[in-house]
Amino acid sequence: MTTLATAAPPVQRSRSWLLTVILVGQFMAILDVSIVNVAAPTLRTDLNAGGSALQLVISGYTIAYAMLLITGARLGGLLGYRKLFLYGLGLFTVASLMCGLAPSADLLIAFRLLQGAGAALMVPQVLSLIQLSFDGAARLKAISVYAAVISGAAVVGQVLGGLLVTADLFGTSWRPVFLVNVPIGVVLLIVGGKLLPTGHVPREQGVDVPGLLTLSLAVSLLVVPLVLGHEQDWPLWGWISMAASVVVFCAFLLVERRARHPLVPGHLLRTPGVSPAAAGIFLVMVTYGGYLFTMALHLQGALGDSALHAGLLFIPAAAMFGLTSLNWKRLPARLHRPMIVSATVLTALGELGLAAVLSDGGHHEVLLEVLFAVIGTGLAGAFSPLMTVALSHVPQSEAPDASGLMAMMLQLGQVVGVAAFGTLFLSLTPSAHAISVTSVGLAITALAAGVVALPLLRRR
Incomplete structure (x- = not known):
């Protein structure tokens, strides 16, 4: 029997559930960036979608998401983080249902834009709610879990998309990749309506x-x-x-x-650590987005892997990203900031290893998974401390602006990484050296992230 002495304090349990709700919402938003990629060939056939239409189905979500993140952050500060999170989640859930039922490519594009708008309202509130609901060691742990969720969702999207399309549940083909969000979203709306903090002091700033x-x-x-x-x-x-x-x-x-009332106040950018950390987060996510996208293309193209098998190969990277995100804070505090630069070097070494191993056109699956684990460790060792440093000195009153800025850097980094390195890789294909040259470029970008983070080493 559980006694009062061993039971978790009510406040702690409540905060744990709050974190679960907002991070599952974050998970779904990131999942939807990658889960649709696997369904693209089936979508093309089923909806008779041309190349541009298919690209808009896949990317329309990201376009709306990236455009509206700062707006979502500012509205959260004005109207309430709970309200905006639930409004965004509701819009995201309804749009997911409409995507799953869409009879044409044109309507699917429109509903994907709505999905992205819902995510943009919801996602900035996650960091704001963490900032306002946690402090000290609890906030550090919450941000670490947040970082682990980001990495896990990107990989799970590829694996889950492959499973759902392959299963063809009840003959629904690609539709479950959208419909899977609906029951989860409904549950989160019910639970979140009860658990998310209702108190909110409107900011004096206008729009x-x-x-x-x-x-x-x-x-x-x-x-x-x-x-x-x-x-x-x-x-x-x-x-x-x-x-x-x-x-x-x-x-x-x-x-x-x-x-x-500027969107990004100048004093926020002058807050210790914010500007170099934001630049570092952008370049780390450029590396991460470019790495996931080009390796998925290489595995499914040149190496002939199925979408499901290619997704499974990324599990070591996601696992090490998650483990590193959750445990880096166990290191002595004096090592946290130097670890950022060291981690970018580790990421670059992993990418250079990929360039060497894959240069002969072979698969080398075991070495591949080892190098994926190295890259996952390096990316997490840079990203999680960067996020912590960026937010550690931000006062609660500036949490919405800081959250919006970091969320936009994160999302734009992924978009730029996919576009820039995807273009580089595809322009070199079918050359056997396409992935090697791309990996060298990713290594240089990882090192650039370390360079822009160097000013953080001088701060205490």
């Missing part, structure tokens, strides 16, 4: 509408051509769009200087 519009436009002008460029053989409009994104971003900076 910087010109800033929101110019930043969203700058992000969309960059992300859309990155996502669609390779599929359409890098048309002129894509290059014009990316050049215009620079101009619009400069306009955003001018708008922010004059804004009464």
